[in-house]
Amino acid sequence: MIKSIVFADRLDRKFELRAKVGEYLHSTLARNHIPVDAVVVRRDGVVVDDWQERIDESAEYRIEMVRAYHLPDFLSLTRLWDTELSSGEWQTRPDSFYTKRHFMHSGQGDYDATQVAFNRDEYVQYAEQLFVDGVHSKGLISPGERILLAVSGGKDSLALGYFLSRTADRLPAFELQTVHVTTFSKPLDTSFAQSMAEQFGHPLTLVTDDEVRDFYHLRVSPQEALAEVKYKHDASFSIASVHSMMRCSIERAARNMGITKIAFGLMREDICTSIIKSMFVGFPFGGSYRKRQGQFEMVYPLWPIGKKELTLYLEALFPSNNKQGSPVVFERGELARDIHYMIVDTLETILPGAGFQLFEGHQRMVDNFLGLPRHKECQNCGMSFSVGVGAADLDAGVCELCRVFEKLGVLA
Known part of the structure; x- marks a missing residue:
């Protein structure tokens, strides 16, 4: 059963909200995008929990605001509420495939709201131009460069392959090599990575289980070593371990090829989530668009594009390729990772374009205050790793993962 409840703001306006009989008041607030700490709720005139x-x-x-900001206006403008406050403000079109919304800071102390709707063909053109502009604006590719592209066989690296291939005439001329680490991929992902490389004409290097085992001098298989990490050390560290082992493998492949620039398929939410996590845990994230890791420069050409936009791009171009398998067991992250992604997704819903502003602010902070981190090459696996974040790291000869492996007794 549904009943009406009253929402009153600090401008003496009242709005009618719908609530479900029997549900928690907190759920009513959340469903209507009302921050719980911005209101108090009265039942028959008495404040309740x-x-x-x-x-x-x-x-x-009666829900009463305790803060004097125009929450109903903002929620109406962003279509989180459907009220007369925003009536007639947005134009619609019958063939719309995707609507891009932005709330961007104007530079004059306020935000400007914009909205553009695209049909399917227009969206492909828009996404590709967004990619090209993102590469050029941040100088991610220079003429004549050799770049190693890490491919997983998933949507992100597939989309990045399409972007690089379809917009090559709008980018500086460069040579592209690809690498795929089979250790943490399903056979279908590896097969897909191979077919992608063949389709785009990019030479592919496969890094096998045995090679990863040799890199780390393990006395067990990489999967067994990760199981030790997950079940005997820290389950939340397993996904970071996977990423470290993959980066180690990719760096080694790059070193063998004499390549110093590595491109990853991190898109907007991935980078935003890394920034949010870095703020929560107090460990710096190297850069929003690129970062220096020892002798290597890591770049993120997909930085302006979100996961939904990337998925729609593949859907518009090649629906049969628009598939995403489930992650392997060691890549099913801890609750904290899920929370960080949810925060970013929620932030983009409430404030479309927030990621771009977060990137710019974070990059300025990194450039102006953090400086370049110090790196060492791990004496065991050979991967570059940051030092100097904590006093104990200054004299470290091996990376964190190798220290964990040593503690667990899985090193030969």
């Missing part, structure tokens, strides 16, 4: 209170059919509820 919105976390404990369930909607009673016979009671009268």
